[in-house]
Amino acid sequence: MVKTPPVQDGHNTFASPPVPIILYYRSFPELLPIFLRAKLTYKCFFDIYSLRINSFGERMYQMTDLKSLNARELEEYRLKLVKRYREFQSRNLELDMTRGKPCSEQLDLSLGMFEVVQTSKYITSDGADCRNYGGLDGIPEARELFSQLLEVETDEIIIGGNSSLKLMHDTIIGAMVHGVMDSLVPWGKVPNVKFLCPSPGYDRHFAICEYLQIEMIPVELTGDGPDMDIIEELVMEDETIKGIWCVPKYSNPTGIVYSDDTVDRLASMKTKAADFRIFWDNAYAVHHFTDYPAGLKNILTACKYEGNPERAFIFSSTSKITFAGAGIAMMAGSKGNMEFTKQQMFFQTIGPDKLNQLRHVLFLRNLEGIDNHMKKHAAILKPKFDAVQEILERELGSNNIAKWSRPEGGYFVSIDTLDGCAESVVAMAAKAGVKLTPAGATYPYNKDPRNRNIRIAPSFPLLEDVVSAMELAAICIQLTSIDVLDAPLTR
Numbered sequence: 001m002v003k004t005p006p007v008q009d010g011h012n013t014f015a016s017p018p019v020p021i022i023l024y025y026r027s028f029p030e031l032l033p034i035f036l037r038a039k040l041t042y043k044c045f046f047d048i049y050s051l052r053i054n055s056f057g058e059r060m061y062q063m064t065d066l067k068s069l070n071a072r073e074l075e076e077y078r079l080k081l082v083k084r085y086r087e088f089q090s091r092n093l094e095l096d097m098t099r100g101k102p103c104s105e106q107l108d109l110s111l112g113m114f115e116v117v118q119t120s121k122y123i124t125s126d127g128a129d130c131r132n133y134g135g136l137d138g139i140p141e142a143r144e145l146f147s148q149l150l151e152v153e154t155d156e157i158i159i160g161g162n163s164s165l166k167l168m169h170d171t172i173i174g175a176m177v178h179g180v181m182d183s184l185v186p187w188g189k190v191p192n193v194k195f196l197c198p199s200p201g202y203d204r205h206f207a208i209c210e211y212l213q214i215e216m217i218p219v220e221l222t223g224d225g226p227d228m229d230i231i232e233e234l235v236m237e238d239e240t241i242k243g244i245w246c247v248p249k250y251s252n253p254t255g256i257v258y259s260d261d262t263v264d265r266l267a268s269m270k271t272k273a274a275d276f277r278i279f280w281d282n283a284y285a286v287h288h289f290t291d292y293p294a295g296l297k298n299i300l301t302a303c304k305y306e307g308n309p310e311r312a313f314i315f316s317s318t319s320k321i322t323f324a325g326a327g328i329a330m331m332a333g334s335k336g337n338m339e340f341t342k343q344q345m346f347f348q349t350i351g352p353d354k355l356n357q358l359r360h361v362l363f364l365r366n367l368e369g370i371d372n373h374m375k376k377h378a379a380i381l382k383p384k385f386d387a388v389q390e391i392l393e394r395e396l397g398s399n400n401i402a403k404w405s406r407p408e409g410g411y412f413v414s415i416d417t418l419d420g421c422a423e424s425v426v427a428m429a430a431k432a433g434v435k436l437t438p439a440g441a442t443y444p445y446n447k448d449p450r451n452r453n454i455r456i457a458p459s460f461p462l463l464e465d466v467v468s469a470m471e472l473a474a475i476c477i478q479l480t481s482i483d484v485l486d487a488p489l490t491r
């Protein structure tokens with residue numbers, strides 16, 4: 001499996017020096033000490049990078065710390081940044097980098113959907129009329145296509161309405177009121193019912209918990225998924241922990257992909273609550289930027305293999321494949337779970353929008369069709385994500401005051417500033433006309449304990465606006481960091 005590089009480690013680091021230096025070193029190893037000592041006229045590699053050994057025992061070259069500047073040097077640097085910040089203020093920008101929405105160019109890719117349903121084609125393979133009520137779990141054609149996408153059987157999937165978030169919300173409400181299929185007591189009757197919340201994570205997941213008064217337990221999200229040592233310990237001891245939120249692929253916001261080991265451990269761990277559920281929100285299953293996308297181990301298969309077939313609820317949607325808000329949502333899991341869910345859905349609706357399901361199947365056709373369609377999305381998104389990386393590297397790469405993710409898919413880039421800076425950065429950017437996601441939003445109860453995480457959503461704005469917004473964000477990060485670094489020196 002191709003793995004996304006860890007987010008928490010390796011920022012601003014390189015596994016080896018740039019090629020010319022390697023060639024130089026390989027050709028004239030005996031000259032290396034001289035090279036090291038020489039003060040080259042240009043900024044020498046080793047002036048900027050220092051050698052360290054990372055947690056995997058690998059040699060990494062890391063950029064020199066901004067923290068090494070003295071008070072005068074910091075002040076000079078700060079004044080230059082203030083000048084640049086004022087220039088941005090004078091431009092009266094009005095840019096919004098807050099929500100991961102597709103841009104209109106992406107939405108245009110699916111305009112063909114309006115043409116695929118003809119006046120004569122609305123009867124499904126099982127004879128149902130898509131114009132009428134019925135088909136609670138979706139039309140057979142849609143179950144067939146999207147079961148392949150989620151790698152489940154056709155009787156292990158329900159095709160719902162337009163929003164997977166609504167399916168997640170309704171599933172939890174159902175569990176609170178009636179329990180899940182193997183609950184002895186509805187979750188809502190359990191005193192202090194709790195959910196594990198790998199963080200940083202998706203604000204809307206946390207909002208559902210807060211709304212339903214489910215206590216959230218933040219767990220650190222590493223480059224491989226949530227910290228499994230902590231999770232295993234917590235779920236083994238506490239019967240009131242009923243679930244965990246997971247965005248296993250191109251996670252919102254860090255972009256990491258869960259490792260096989262994490263999937264296996266989630267599937268096999270011993271939980272004190274017999275009715276524990278994994279809310280596996282695979283919103284970005286096919287949203288890659290690369291030709292060799294990361295694989296993700298099948299959670300349902302892993303749960304079945306480990307003897308916990310009912311443990312996983314899988315969710316996804318076409319919100320970021322076709323039309324956000326007018327796509328189709330899906331939920332998958334064991335046959336038992338799906339039957340139980342259908343019984344609850346019976347009370348909510350007489351059937352989903354089957355014409356929309358039909359349109360989707362006729363338009364996307366098969367997995368190859370989805371893949372080709374997603375390549376067109378990637379062609380629009382990649383330059384924006386590349387611009388974010390290029391600017392962060394240029395502005396922040398050499399001063400060791402921020403770490404950021406380098407996702408290979410999904411909708412977000414996650415930046416960690418120095419501790420205590422995120423709120424000020426967001427406020428400062430807002431004063432110059434750039435809205436960033438509120439600091440803290442990626443943590444339960446909007447409380448980022450280190451006040452350092454900022455989520456960047458580059459998909460919606462124009463490329464040139466992404467560039468302006470990121471330059472400004474980088475200036476704000478540097479200014480705020482200098483305040484933090486400077487404080488002990490000047491006070």
Ligand SMILES: Cc1ncc(COP(=O)(O)O)c(C=O)c1O
Pocket residue numbers: 100162163164165166202247252281283316317318319324325329
């Ligand atoms: C992880 C994740 N899940 C779900 C959603 C929303 O999905 P839907 O449009 O299907 O409700 C989003 C949207 O940003 C998301 O990032």
